[in-house]
């Protein structure tokens with residue numbers, strides 16, 4: 416029997432997302448009512464962090480404990496990964512001891528190699544190429560505030576990075592459009608997401624990308640792993656700050672999202688991220704709820 420993994424957004428079908436979003440709503444409602452939901456008693460999640468995290472660490476760890484399970488946390492510095500043990504050997508060993516693995520690492524190929532040798536489901540907690548758990552939370556957040564995302568338009572302003580690639584995969588699967596505006600030299604690479612060109616449009620001017628859209632979203636100018644490029648990026652991205660003018664160009668009911676952490680005055684102005692159209696705190700909280708639904712689904716299937 417094949418083992419289900421969640422390594423990129425396109426690993427699941429639209430029907431599976433319908434189920435996950437409905438399940439997330441139920442799990443969140445129970446959480447808010449202090450109604451215990453513990454389908455994962457005696458199950459263990461191993462988390463491997465090769466990059467820093469606040470939201471991913473807390474949401475997976477709290478989520479697993481809330482569902483009755485337990486968690487083991489590993490970093491490169493405190494495991495044999497930092498001493499060059501092959502990822503395949505690490506996968507063989509860890510997956511004999513736990514029920515589920517979440518990994519945050521650099522290249523997507525690394526998590527794919529881990530999954531190939533794992534006996535248990537593997538979840539992508541961010542790679543250089545994709546961040547599927549974040550987009551899962553973002554779309555659930557959009558649905559909570561505005562209903563279905565099908566037929567809507569999302570503006571991606573900034574780096575053609577892992578978030579942008581994942582938004583494109585989601586657009587193709589769930590039937591919405593992404594307006595992408597990146598500085599020259601930081602464009603999306605269509606081959607990474609593997610989507611066809613019907614689900615997105617490219618704009619040189621970020622203001623034009625935002626015109627009439629239902630959601631404006633962005634990310635830091637320098638993602639983890641690209642720190643050496645920081646100075647060049649500060650200059651290249653100067654016109655890609657989501658500000659009040661860009662939000663004004665969007666639909667009057669448009670939302671603003673940012674996966675966080677944010678740098679006010681760089682990729683987003685303070686009045687936007689702290690303003691009335693911003694749903695970034697709901698977005699962050701929803702990491703907890705969507706990932707509980709995801710872990711339950713990977714381990715137990717549909718309820």
Ligand code: CP
Pocket residue numbers: 467468469470471472541549674675676
């Ligand atoms: N958005 C996100 O993944 O946050 P962390 O880097 O804090 O986990």
